[in-house]
Amino acid sequence: MRGIPGSMQVLRPRTADEAVEAFAEHPLALPVAGGTDVMVLWNMGLLNDRPVLDLSAVAGWRGVRKAPGGLRVGALTTHAELRDHPEIRRSFPLLAQACAEVGSVQIQNRGTIGGNIANASPAGDTFPALAVYEAKVHARSRHGVRVIPFLDVFAGVKKTVLNQAELISAVELPFLPAKPHRTVFRKVGTRSAQAISKIVAAGLLWLGKGRAVSELRFALGSMAPTVRRLRAVEARVAGRKLGPALVATAVEDAARDVFPIDDIRSTAEYRLAVSRNILRSFLQA
Ligand SMILES: Cc1cc2nc3c(=O)[nH]c(=O)nc-3n(C[C@H](O)[C@H](O)[C@H](O)COP(=O)(O)OP(=O)(O)OC[C@H]3O[C@@H](n4cnc5c(N)ncnc54)[C@H](O)[C@@H]3O)c2cc1C
Known part of the structure; x- marks a missing residue:
């Protein structure tokens, strides 16, 4: 992990363990994944002097994997990856459709599923699909993983129930009991x-x-x-x-x-x- 001296301190963990340790040690650091929401605030001058926890190098939190009874989507997986992923399109097509409608191609290429959820906008486009698929969100801290039913993640406009030291590491998608009609x-x-x-x-x-x-x-x-x-x-x-x-x-x-x-x-x-x-x-x- 390296910090860049100057007006902005950037923490760049490479593993999940490094990420949660860095967040525990720097609780005021702002997590950044794709940066599409964060950069808007940055441009408005609202994030000056805040250390940044750049998650983009945490390879273990990227991509779609098979998990018992479903799929596990890493928090850093982008909307474009979900939009195009064959298994997501086959088993969770509403999520692929939602990701295809987020912003623009540029936003889909950078914006992540974890950032979409953590941002907790009332207008998050992936949320209705994740709600009907009864997804679960993995909140990781140095103490382990807390699994939260998707609808319980949100506490209000732009508010989640994540604790100070928790980061979203993954979204779990249980396979449906049968193909819907x-x-x-x-x-x-x-x-x-x-x-x-x-x-x-x-x-x-x-x-x-x-x-x-x-x-x-x-x-x-x-x-x-x-x-x-x-x-x-x-x-x-x-x-x-x-x-x-x-x-x-x-x-x-x-x-x-x-x-x-x-x-x-x-x-x-x-x-x-x-x-x-x-x-x-x-x-x-
Ligand atoms: C022009 C434009 C158009 C947009 N259009 C849409 C749209 O149509 N639909 C839509 O739903 N959204 C839209 N967005 C919002 C945004 O692109 C999405 O919410 C995107 O998924 C955010 O992901 P990100 O990785 O860029 O998040 P970031 O900007 O990196 O982070 C967003 C927030 O989540 C936190 N965060 C990020 N990752 C984690 C993590 N793993 N754990 C804990 N906290 C984390 C950050 O601290 C920050 O508070 C748009 C944004 C812009 C600028």
């Missing part, structure tokens, strides 16, 4: 590139005996301070055959699960109407 991923923004989502949605649907719904998982991002699973909607349709009346009730239920926000990108009214349209057309299909 229907899937949906939709990002709604003002244009098709470099748009921060007004609404981002992901859904999985399995049908069982007599084509009744055996399971629905549906999640919305950019609607509320943190990503939400639509639990009331999921429970409403479970075990029942989808028909016009049930679809209409389920779509109404969406307002019980998520209380949309007004912000500079959109209004609560628009968000609720459009997310209901996405849900309705998914269930009707």
